[in-house]
Amino acid sequence: MSGVRVLVGTKKGAFILTSDGQRKDWNVNGPFFEGWEMYHLKGSPVDPNRIYASQSTGWFGQIIQRSDDGGTTWNPVGNQFQYDGVPGTHQWYDGTPHPWEFARVWHLEPSLTDPDTVLAGVEDAALFRSTDGGESWAELSGLRNTEKGSSWQPGAGGMCLHTILVSPNDPERIFIAISSAGVFRTDDGGKTWTPKNKGLHSEGIPDGDAEVGHCVHRIALHPSRPDTLFMQKHWDVMRSDNAGDSWTEISGNLPTDFGFAIDVHAHEPETVYVVPITSDSVHFPPEGKLRVYRSRSGGNEWEPLTKGLPQENCYVDVLRDAMAVDSLDSCGVYFGTTGGQVYASSNAGDSWEPIVRDLPAVLSVEVQTLA
Amino acid sequence: MIRVVLPAHLKTLVNDRREIKLEVAGDVTQRSVIDALEARFPVLLGTIRDPVTQKRRSFVRFFACEEDLSHESLDAPLPDAVMSGSEVFYIVGAMAGG
Numbered sequence: 444m445s446g447v448r449v450l451v452g453t454k455k456g457a458f459i460l461t462s463d464g465q466r467k468d469w470n471v472n473g474p475f476f477e478g479w480e481m482y483h484l485k486g487s488p489v490d491p492n493r494i495y496a497s498q499s500t501g502w503f504g505q506i507i508q509r510s511d512d513g514g515t516t517w518n519p520v521g522n523q524f525q526y527d528g529v530p531g532t533h534q535w536y537d538g539t540p541h542p543w544e545f546a547r548v549w550h551l552e553p554s555l556t557d558p559d560t561v562l563a564g565v566e567d568a569a570l571f572r573s574t575d576g577g578e579s580w581a582e583l584s585g586l587r588n589t590e591k592g593s594s595w596q597p598g599a600g601g602m603c604l605h606t607i608l609v610s611p612n613d614p615e616r617i618f619i620a621i622s623s624a625g626v627f628r629t630d631d632g633g634k635t636w637t638p639k640n641k642g643l644h645s646e647g648i649p650d651g652d653a654e655v656g657h658c659v660h661r662i663a664l665h666p667s668r669p670d671t672l673f674m675q676k677h678w679d680v681m682r683s684d685n686a687g688d689s690w691t692e693i694s695g696n697l698p699t700d701f702g703f704a705i706d707v708h709a710h711e712p713e714t715v716y717v718v719p720i721t722s723d724s725v726h727f728p729p730e731g732k733l734r735v736y737r738s739r740s741g742g743n744e745w746e747p748l749t750k751g752l753p754q755e756n757c758y759v760d761v762l763r764d765a766m767a768v769d770s771l772d773s774c775g776v777y778f779g780t781t782g783g784q785v786y787a788s789s790n791a792g793d794s795w796e797p798i799v800r801d802l803p804a805v806l807s808v809e810v811q812t813l814a
Numbered sequence: 815m816i817r818v819v820l821p822a823h824l825k826t827l828v829n830d831r832r833e834i835k836l837e838v839a840g841d842v843t844q845r846s847v848i849d850a851l852e853a854r855f856p857v858l859l860g861t862i863r864d865p866v867t868q869k870r871r872s873f874v875r876f877f878a879c880e881e882d883l884s885h886e887s888l889d890a891p892l893p894d895a896v897m898s899g900s901e902v903f904y905i906v907g908a909m910a911g912g
Contacts, residue, residue: 478823502873502907503823503861519827519857523865 447769448513448811449777450494451785452481455803457496459514462798466775466789469798475517476508483550483764483807484514490558491811495577497548497563505547507563507577520577524548524565527584533567534596543567543592550764552607556614564604568595568621570633583633586619590627590636590655598622598658598677599723605763606659611666618672618687623658626674628687639687643676660703661763665712673715673742675705675763680717682742693742698729704766708791709774713741716768716776716792718761726781727758735778737792751795752786759784764807771812779805815899816847816892821874821907827857833902842897844876845888862905877904 445464451457456474475481479498487493492513498506505524508517530543546566554560563571563580569587571580586592595602603622610616615632618639625640638655648656658677665671674681674690679700681690694700699719708714715738721729728734733752736745759782769775776792779785783802786795818834825831836850845868852858863870868888870876875884879893879901895901 476826478826500823502821502871504871505860506827506857522860525866 445771446813447771447775448486448491448813449767449785449787449798450484450486450496450514450807450809450811451779451799451802451805452484452496452764452807453779453783453803453805454480457481457484457498458799458802460785460798464771466769466771466787471799472514475514476506479506480547481806482547483809485551485553485809486811487553487558487561488555491813493553493558493576495551495553495561497551499547501546505545507548507551509577521573521579524563524569524571524580525582526569526587527582530567530569530587531593533592533602534594536597538596540593545569546601549603549605550607552609554614555609555611562607562609562617564607564619566601566603567597568592568602568604568624570604570607570619572633583629585629585634586627586636590624590638594655595621595624596656606662608662608664608672610669612669616669616686618662618664620659620662620674622660623677624655625657625659626662626672626687639683640690641688642683642690642692643681644679645677661705663706663715665707668712671712671741673705673707675702675717677701677723680705680742693738695738695743695745697736697745698734698747702761703763704761704778706766706768706776708776709768709770710772711739711774711791714739714791715742716766717745718766718778720760726760731755731757733757733759733780735776735792735795748788748792748795750793751788757782762806764809765805767808767810769810769812775810777808777810779808781805816842816850816896817899817902818847818851819902819904821905823907824858824861824905827861828855835899841889842892843889844883844886844892847892847903873908875906875908877906878902 449460456477458473482497484496494510496508532540535541550564552562559576570583606620608618627636643657670686672683680694702720735748759780766778776788781804784800816836
């Protein structure tokens with residue numbers, strides 16, 4: 444019987460929520476790694492029992508955990524993330540040079556074809572790859588070296604490489620996004636990279652249309668259309684239909700186009716979800732109403748989804764890695780909040796219910812659809 | 815026998831042992847104690863000191879005999895009371911919120 448497994452990273456540990464295909468009754472397992480910041484957990488698409496997890500604290504650094512039994516037991520694997528060569532400096536918030544320093548792994552992206560291969564996006568921004576199940580890591584340093592990492596600067600959350608999308612029909616093509624540098628694409632498996640930010644416009648940088656320097660919060664794609672990308676930028680919701688070569692704004696009638704999370708329906712490549720957040724200085728929803736907005740037309744025209752979500756006195760945030768979809772026939776949509784709720788919809792967003800409501804602040808949500 | 819107490823986050827990595835007893839070969843120093851600790855619990859690699867530079871992580875401190883030893887030489891002998899096992903070598907997370 445089909446089912447789903449929801450992997451939740453929080454500020455104080457990880458939780459694994461499971462349900463059958465009905466998605467009505469949920470078991471909550473955890474906390475795993477209690478007290479540690481769990482920025483991200485993600486399972487291998489080819490071996491769902493293989494799950495990678497990023498465990499860190501500012502005090503004691505980075506641990507990578509791996510489960511080979513669907514999250515029941517875990518073992519630490521390699522945690523040495525050494526930049527290739529002398530990493531030099533990037534820009535600090537005030538534009539002065541600042542030494543490149545590893546802080547943590549923000550995002551783990553298992554290979555679409557090999558359970559032992561996984562990419563890691565880290566702060567200070569760089570991309571690492573393991574081909575031995577996380578035991579050892581090597582930087583794909585072409586990103587920093589060919590793209591003048593010395594000119595990048597951090598966003599408020601740190602200079603993080605937070606999004607990794609591997610093209611489903613071409614493993615040599617990878618998109619990544621960095622706050623606050625922007626989107627980059629490689630077509631040769633990570634050796635060379637090109638910035639892909641044409642059409643973005645940002646305030647707060649000297650040249651609002653610059654090739655690099657945009658605070659991209661998240662990008663998403665549908666596997667059936669790997670050249671179509673959707674982006675939640677710091678401000679503005681954007682789309683590209685040419686693999687990032689150019690972008691157009693699709694914010695349309697959103698109440699605010701600031702936000703973090705964005706995702707695409709599992710079966711409808713033009714159905715997109717965002718969670719509008721008031722502004723960069725007010726990290727909670729407009730009017731205290733938690734609303735997911737759905738566009739069925741690939742953007743511009745958005746409808747609020749409110750059934751089952753708090754419509755008064757709600758002042759939580761939904762962070763960039765905290766939304767995911769399952770691929771059951773009726774697409775499930777999930778998101779977590781900084782208030783510790785994980786909301787789920789088993790009908791593509793028409794209605795919602797909290798499947799757990801009192802966790803630590805949620806940093807990430809991933810979903811595995813189990814056969 | 816050297817007695818070591820870890821901070822809470824690191825105890826979770828080594829299954830919540832309250833106090834670790836270590837055999838340390840040769841001179842008993844910060845370096846040799848941490849070497850022995852990491853050899854016994856490889857998961858601690860990188861959590862106390864940088865695995866390459868050996869530099870203590872900036873939010874980690876070393877206390878013993880009511881003294882802060884964090885800024886002593888890594889190769890200085892630890893106090894006799896630590897060497898004899900009558901006092902504990904504490905690895906501490908710097909006092910801060912979180």
